[in-house]
Amino acid sequence: MDSTLAILAILDGVSYAALVFLVSVGLSLVFGVLRIVNVAHGSLYAYGAYVAATLSLVVAPISPWLTFPALLVAAVIVGVVVGGLMERFLLRPVYGREDVLQLLITFAVFMIMDNLQRLIWGVQPIFAAEPVKLLPNVSVFGVNYTAYQVILLPLVAAATLIGLRYFLRYTLAGAVILAVTEDREAATAIGVDARKVFLVTFMIGAGLAALGGALASPTTSLAPGMGADMIVLSFAVAATAGLGQIEGAAVTALMIGLSRAFIIYIQPEFEVLVPYLLMVIVLLVRPMGLFGVNRVRKI
Amino acid sequence: MPRATLAARLAIVAAIALAVALPIVMPSWATLITLILAKGIVVLGIIILLQAGQVSFGHAMFFGVGAYAVAFWGKYVGTGDLLLFLVVAPAAATLLGLLVGLFVVRYREIFFGMLNLAFSMVLWSLLEKMFHYTNGADGIRVARPTLAGLAFTPETFQYVLVYLTLGLVLIVAYGVQRYLDSPSGHMLRAIKSNETRLEYLGVSARRVLLVGYVISAFLGGLGGALVAVAQQIATPEFAYWTKSGEFVFIAILGGVANAAGAFAGSAVFEFVRFFAAAKLANAWQLILGVVLIAIIMFAPGGLIGLFRRDATETRR
Numbered sequence: 001m002d003s004t005l006a007i008l009a010i011l012d013g014v015s016y017a018a019l020v021f022l023v024s025v026g027l028s029l030v031f032g033v034l035r036i037v038n039v040a041h042g043s044l045y046a047y048g049a050y051v052a053a054t055l056s057l058v059v060a061p062i063s064p065w066l067t068f069p070a071l072l073v074a075a076v077i078v079g080v081v082v083g084g085l086m087e088r089f090l091l092r093p094v095y096g097r098e099d100v101l102q103l104l105i106t107f108a109v110f111m112i113m114d115n116l117q118r119l120i121w122g123v124q125p126i127f128a129a130e131p132v133k134l135l136p137n138v139s140v141f142g143v144n145y146t147a148y149q150v151i152l153l154p155l156v157a158a159a160t161l162i163g164l165r166y167f168l169r170y171t172l173a174g175a176v177i178l179a180v181t182e183d184r185e186a187a188t189a190i191g192v193d194a195r196k197v198f199l200v201t202f203m204i205g206a207g208l209a210a211l212g213g214a215l216a217s218p219t220t221s222l223a224p225g226m227g228a229d230m231i232v233l234s235f236a237v238a239a240t241a242g243l244g245q246i247e248g249a250a251v252t253a254l255m256i257g258l259s260r261a262f263i264i265y266i267q268p269e270f271e272v273l274v275p276y277l278l279m280v281i282v283l284l285v286r287p288m289g290l291f292g293v294n295r296v297r298k299i
Numbered sequence: 300m301p302r303a304t305l306a307a308r309l310a311i312v313a314a315i316a317l318a319v320a321l322p323i324v325m326p327s328w329a330t331l332i333t334l335i336l337a338k339g340i341v342v343l344g345i346i347i348l349l350q351a352g353q354v355s356f357g358h359a360m361f362f363g364v365g366a367y368a369v370a371f372w373g374k375y376v377g378t379g380d381l382l383l384f385l386v387v388a389p390a391a392a393t394l395l396g397l398l399v400g401l402f403v404v405r406y407r408e409i410f411f412g413m414l415n416l417a418f419s420m421v422l423w424s425l426l427e428k429m430f431h432y433t434n435g436a437d438g439i440r441v442a443r444p445t446l447a448g449l450a451f452t453p454e455t456f457q458y459v460l461v462y463l464t465l466g467l468v469l470i471v472a473y474g475v476q477r478y479l480d481s482p483s484g485h486m487l488r489a490i491k492s493n494e495t496r497l498e499y500l501g502v503s504a505r506r507v508l509l510v511g512y513v514i515s516a517f518l519g520g521l522g523g524a525l526v527a528v529a530q531q532i533a534t535p536e537f538a539y540w541t542k543s544g545e546f547v548f549i550a551i552l553g554g555v556a557n558a559a560g561a562f563a564g565s566a567v568f569e570f571v572r573f574f575a576a577a578k579l580a581n582a583w584q585l586i587l588g589v590v591l592i593a594i595i596m597f598a599p600g601g602l603i604g605l606f607r608r609d610a611t612e613t614r615r
Binding site: 037039090093094097098099100101103104105107108109110111112114115116118119228231232235236239243269270271272273276277279280283284287288 | 349352354356402406408409410412413414416417418420421424425427428429430539540541544547548551581582583584585587588589591592595596599
């Protein structure tokens, strides 16, 4: 493997990791607070992508630069509307019920959203690459790459990581979320509206998935199945890092993104295998994940 | 486990009579009924684990292994016999179940589910990408096998398969119900209600769960082999996580209180898929999703819960 290929693999890995991080940190956040693994998280990613592509195609004739805000608007719409409706009307009635029922509610949502997606956007691949074309190519050690993928995506991911950290550690709203996570009863007793916290957290988590999808939309073709693939991948990242671990998700996303990128150039058949193999190995050794704290009961 | 009410027993007898009569009355449904029964066998395995309060979101791996055991036999060994397949495929799944089980029974709840998912996705990636051996996403065609050395025409074979499957269903459903009512089955349920107390009684919870896990893997392999023969193909989709989700879905839809739920759920699932796919412009997933939400919200005992007098007791 020569150095050009190595640099190419690193750039691939970093831009891919940025997207995967956004999605898995949303999944992790929702699990950390609501204790629900949202199987429909990948569908929110797909909806983010499709809504962004649709909006981009609408605003591009006015000014191609409007496609950038369109990406953000798409993420907010999906997070607030789809995420909000889902939490309020489907998840709220099943809090406290058996885990399997909570899990299956989200699986039902996955099936419904997957089906609706085919009905709304069809099964033909959709392309909306406007934002990638607008930004110039950059040269990294002699390797040309789109600025969108090697500069914008990692920047957004880093901003999200720092923003989320700041939000949870240093703002009142963040403290309230942490309080409900730690001890829901005590938090409710001092006047925190736990239901609102769940709703807002879920909207943020859903919005992050949709943001990942929206940012991914210009770099790839949108087709059915993208949500189903993304949920397992983001779940692999979140579980390997340890569910609820925000910084850990960033490191793990980078680890998985880079190893996947290198494998593509060395032994392409094993590309999809890498994240899951890593997940099996890590979970067998540390079921709480690389960065998780030990919560497994030991008899 | 509550005794079956009279209505429930009548319903089971009626369901068996229906499964016997339908392929004759509606020959075009024979394969559909085979699929319902075969998937019901897999779901029985999910129900066993749910007794212990554990959800496997990776059980499609055993289904996939069963199907690919049949497919590989056809590809590398030659024409096979159905009876042989029904030994080889469950044996392969049981072996994998023992290997994976040794690891996963150490974990509970979300960790148990995650590890199962991870193992199944490893298998799926291998099936999908080892193109040279597995034909990748296209899958491997499964030729029509003989039965005890006898070759059949496609028309006759679908009857042979559906009645053979029905016979197997009666055997495994009876066996699973006996297992769940046995001390081993009661200990399995104790893992859900109070695992610590089980350990204090000197019972190894891990061993109890491992027995249940291996049985459920066996059932997964058996169902996978039957589906591969009925559909004449094995594809990586068989081991994908959505398939695992589908099995858990069917279990909850039918009800997890006893073996009958697996087949009630499977029948409704496949019928909705069959008719909605034909008549409602591919909205079957949408319909099934809505049905599932309605079941979870309003009938937590599942379809069979509607037959049980104490159905409301299962509500928490």
